[in-house]
Amino acid sequence: MIDPPVVTRALRTIDLAVKLGILEPGWRDESPAEA
Amino acid sequence: MDSNCAVTGNSGPRIRSDCRLSLCLKNEGGITFDLKSKVETLYGESIRNLCSEMLGCFGIANAHLEIDDSGALPFVIMARLEAAVKKLTGIRIDFLPDFPEEYKYSTLRDRFRFSRLYLPGNNPSLMINAGLHSADGIILDLEDSVAPVRKDEARLLVRNALRQLDFRGAERMVRINQGERGMDDLDALIPQNVNLVLIPKCENPENVREVAERIRNILAESGLTNPVYLMPIIESALGVELAFDIARADESVVAMAVGLEDLTADMGVRRTREGNETLYARNRIVNAAKAAGIQPIDSVFPDVADMEGLRNNVAVSKALGFEGMGCIHPRQIAVIRQGFAPETDEIEKSKKIVILMRMLFQKALAWLLSVQR
Numbered sequence: 001m002i003d004p005p006v007v008t009r010a011l012r013t014i015d016l017a018v019k020l021g022i023l024e025p026g027w028r029d030e031s032p033a034e035a
Numbered sequence: 036m037d038s039n040c041a042v043t044g045n046s047g048p049r050i051r052s053d054c055r056l057s058l059c060l061k062n063e064g065g066i067t068f069d070l071k072s073k074v075e076t077l078y079g080e081s082i083r084n085l086c087s088e089m090l091g092c093f094g095i096a097n098a099h100l101e102i103d104d105s106g107a108l109p110f111v112i113m114a115r116l117e118a119a120v121k122k123l124t125g126i127r128i129d130f131l132p133d134f135p136e137e138y139k140y141s142t143l144r145d146r147f148r149f150s151r152l153y154l155p156g157n158n159p160s161l162m163i164n165a166g167l168h169s170a171d172g173i174i175l176d177l178e179d180s181v182a183p184v185r186k187d188e189a190r191l192l193v194r195n196a197l198r199q200l201d202f203r204g205a206e207r208m209v210r211i212n213q214g215e216r217g218m219d220d221l222d223a224l225i226p227q228n229v230n231l232v233l234i235p236k237c238e239n240p241e242n243v244r245e246v247a248e249r250i251r252n253i254l255a256e257s258g259l260t261n262p263v264y265l266m267p268i269i270e271s272a273l274g275v276e277l278a279f280d281i282a283r284a285d286e287s288v289v290a291m292a293v294g295l296e297d298l299t300a301d302m303g304v305r306r307t308r309e310g311n312e313t314l315y316a317r318n319r320i321v322n323a324a325k326a327a328g329i330q331p332i333d334s335v336f337p338d339v340a341d342m343e344g345l346r347n348n349v350a351v352s353k354a355l356g357f358e359g360m361g362c363i364h365p366r367q368i369a370v371i372r373q374g375f376a377p378e379t380d381e382i383e384k385s386k387k388i389v390i391l392m393r394m395l396f397q398k399a400l401a402w403l404l405s406v407q408r
Contacts, residue, residue, distance in 0.1 A: 007392055010385035013377045017385075019147070020376050027386065028393075 041122040043188045044115040045157075046103040052160040054107040058119035061097040066090055072104035085109055086116055089130050093120045110199040111159045111192065118188035134198040134227070141261040142206050142230040144289050147171050148266075148330055148359040149375040150368045151208060155180035157189035162196050166203035168365040171372075174208040177220055178235045186216060190223050197227035206230045208266075211246075218249055225253040229263055231289070236297065237267035238274045240284035247285040264289040266332065270297035275316045282327035290330035292361065293320050296337070308344065310351070321356035335361035342370060349374030 017023035039060045046055035054072075068083050086100055100116075107115070110132045117130050151172035154161045157180075165173045175196060181189040197207060210233040211220040221232070234246050243265060250263050265288045267281050274281065275298070282291050295313055299306040306312070317333070324331035333352040336345045349371055352360055360371050377385075 007388060010388035010392075013381055013385040014389055016147075017377050017382045022376060023382060028390070 039123065041119040043118040043122070044107075044111075046105055050105045050160070052106050052108060052111065052163055053158075054105060054112055054115055055103040056112070056115040056119055057101040058116065058123065059099045060095065060123055061099060063097055064099075065097060066095075067099045069099070069101040070104065071102065072106075074104070074106065081109075082112060085112060089113065089116050090120070092130055093124070093126055093128060095120065095124075107159065108163070108199070110195040114192040114195045115188065118191050121187070121191075132195050132199050138198070138201065139228045139261070140204065142264065144262075144264065145330075146206065148206070148290055148332060150359065150362050150371045151206070151332070152362045152365060152368065153180070153210075153335065156193045157181050157185050159192060159196070162200060165365075166201050166205060168368055169203075170205050170362065170365075170368050171359070172206035172208045172231065173202050174210050174233060174361075176210045178210050178212050186212065190220055194223050194227055197224065197229065208233060210235055210268075217246070221246065221249050221253060225250055225263060226257045226259065228259070228261060230261070231264045231266055233292070234265060234267045235294070236270045236274070237281055238271055239277055240280045243267055243281055243284035243288060247287050250287070263287065266290040266292055268292045268294045269316075269320055270294035271301040272298070272316075274298075275319055278320050278323035279326060282323050282329055288327075288329055290332050290359075291320060291324045291327075292332040293317060293334050295334035298334075310348075317355055317357075325356065330358045331356060333357040333360040335363050336367065337363070339364040339367065342366070345370050346374060 014023065018025050037059060040057060042055065042057045044055045045053045066087055068086070070079055070082060072079060072082070082102065082104070086102075090098060102112070113130060113132055120126060148171050150170045151174050152165060152168060152170040153174045153176050154165055156175050156177040162175065175193040177186065177189055177193060193209065207228060207230045209220070209224050209229050211217040211224075213236055232246060232250065234242060237243060247265060254263065265285065267288065269275055269278055269281065269291065270293070278291065282288060293313075293316065295306055295310070298313060298316060302312070304312045310317070321331040336348045338344055345367055349360060353375055359375060362368050362371060
């Protein structure tokens, strides 16, 4: 089971990385895990 | 000094973008000038015209004005002259420079506050290009960096700077003074679209509520709608103990900072590079801020020449849970910003969690749809 704070933190980190330009906003579309 | 004369501003070999202005009121003779400036040929006439117009607005018909100019922009000359007039006459009229619409931008409650650059409130040369450094916030400081006898003229300079300088999207911050002087700072500065007010040496929730209430009244009176957020600075042992109450004192509090120079002085200990003497205080402030849902912000790193020390300090700060830090020199901004940014392994782990959550959600949705059929 995934603990909600872990998910919140992950979402926040992703948000931060996108806003700082470290991660492309469309990273999910390029992710092989989702293909 | 003659009681009919007042001196404001600064001059000297190391002074840039400022002027020293001496105003002496007379009974007759009209307005006379003694202007020393390297740019007199180009701007002498416009400086004299500006000052004459201002003196006319203040109802002064006879005076001698000496200006030792070191490249001051008009908003600086205006602040210096207004301060001199107010010193001599106590007049309450303000002479405000233009305020372009594009400087009246708002801010967000949860925007990043990794780096906030402190600028002394009575030093125009450091303010003028501050927007170029890409700090998350620019703090025009009226408290510790301004000598007590210069507080009034600094307030006018900061007011004019807020109306005239382009901070390029950085959060427009002001550190006010303590007590009644701080309330006067709010009266003068809140109408100039301040995004965030830093409350120094905050020791109890009442300090915050008093500031918040005054700001609400000023906003209501002036019809302004942009929010003004608060960042109390904890700088005493008592403040540390009451950190959670301070963090929750008002809904406009969005962050809480720690000031380690004054905190260590209050505790009677020496501030060290390792910072063990303030570990409890910093932990407590982080915990209080997180529990209250606001951003914990760390103290400045005082040695501007030691970039490696700063890098290590940021790493410790981030590990403790802080989400930003003060800067006292533009060169510290990039290191702080980089230090607080998420690391590669942190991003990769987060991506996996988000992808997994999305897969689980899709599976749950598919199951729900199949059950409904």
